[in-house]
Amino acid sequence: MPILGPNQYGKAENRVVRITRDGATHHIKDLNVSVSLSGDMDEVHLSGSNANVLPTDTTKNTVYAFAKEYGIDSAEQFGIHLARHFVTSQPAIHRARIRVEQYAWDRIEHGGEGAHSFVRKGQETRLAQITYDGSSWEIVSGLKDLTVMNSTDSEFWGFVKDKYTTLPEAHDRILATEVSGRWRFNWTDDEQPAPDWEASYEQVKKHLLQAFAETYSLSLQQTLYQMGARIIDNREEIDEVRFSLPNKHHFLVDLAPFGLKNDTADGAVYFAADRPYGLIEATVLRDGREAKIPADLTNL
Numbered sequence: 001m002p003i004l005g006p007n008q009y010g011k012a013e014n015r016v017v018r019i020t021r022d023g024a025t026h027h028i029k030d031l032n033v034s035v036s037l038s039g040d041m042d043e044v045h046l047s048g049s050n051a052n053v054l055p056t057d058t059t060k061n062t063v064y065a066f067a068k069e070y071g072i073d074s075a076e077q078f079g080i081h082l083a084r085h086f087v088t089s090q091p092a093i094h095r096a097r098i099r100v101e102q103y104a105w106d107r108i109e110h111g112g113e114g115a116h117s118f119v120r121k122g123q124e125t126r127l128a129q130i131t132y133d134g135s136s137w138e139i140v141s142g143l144k145d146l147t148v149m150n151s152t153d154s155e156f157w158g159f160v161k162d163k164y165t166t167l168p169e170a171h172d173r174i175l176a177t178e179v180s181g182r183w184r185f186n187w188t189d190d191e192q193p194a195p196d197w198e199a200s201y202e203q204v205k206k207h208l209l210q211a212f213a214e215t216y217s218l219s220l221q222q223t224l225y226q227m228g229a230r231i232i233d234n235r236e237e238i239d240e241v242r243f244s245l246p247n248k249h250h251f252l253v254d255l256a257p258f259g260l261k262n263d264t265a266d267g268a269v270y271f272a273a274d275r276p277y278g279l280i281e282a283t284v285l286r287d288g289r290e291a292k293i294p295a296d297l298t299n300l
């Protein structure tokens with residue numbers, strides 16, 4: 001009979017976000033936690049007996065419950081706590097390996113109220129497309145992978161409800177997106193002075209971030225329009241802005257089965273879902289100008 005070699009199991013990539021509130025100043029801990037356990041697991045492989053198997057689903061629940069109950073001081077401390085728990089509470093588990101990725105966030109500087117707006121470190125990829133037909137230029141600049149989050153000041157309610165609607169109305173939710181945007185310059189003619197491309201890029205990015213941070217959002221669509229409008233209003237060199245904004249959903253984890261209350265108050269724990277995601281896309285134009293940026297940004 002072939003021999004079973006080294007083996008391990010667990011739930012990988014548990015995306016856990018914890019928001020603590022210090023008055024109007026919020027703090028984020030954003031982790032990707034992978035649990036891998038090993039021990040007396042011959043039977044489950046050889047005969048299919050699950051008698052020694054703590055479900056991977058339970059390991060996931062433990063990650064979220066520990067985040068709620070004990071908080072997240074550091075990736076190391078959180079991982080130590082989890083690993084110790086699995087090894088000491090389960091006789092069949094002799095080794096636990098916890099891997100943690102931690103995503104860092106900077107605050108978005110803006111003039112509005114509160115401190116609950118963040119931009120993920122690592123930041124964006126800048127884009128440019130230049131087209132010239134021998135007489136006329138079309139310059140479209142942009143960015144992708146600029147991840148931002150508001151940990152409050154976002155609601156979504158009053159929407160259509162049909163027999164398939166289950167989404168509860170939200171009066172305080174996380175709003176997070178990975179901004180993909182393109183903007184078209186009205187400079188087309190070599191005879192005219194060209195914009196300062198570097199300064200323009202920095203200013204567009206600043207305006208879209210500040211609009212994201214300062215908009216009290218009733219929908220991501222409303223936030224998108226505000227971001228575009230802020231650019232059109234402040235940057236005369238730009239006539240058109242298009243955004244493609246995935247709604248990076250964060251769901252409050254149901255911790256009631258473990259006797260833990262988890263609401264949006266201080267210390268809320270969220271499951272950061274990666275898919276499916278809402279995808280909100282629109283163009284914002286200077287009055288009287290035409291939309292030229294393709295609807296599908298990947299074709300740009």
Ligand SMILES: O=c1[nH]c(=O)c2[nH]c(=O)[nH]c2[nH]1
Nearest residue numbers: 156167218219220221247278
């Ligand atoms: O901001 C949002 N816009 C939507 O159109 C939508 N639809 C949905 O399920 N959640 C949200 N959120």
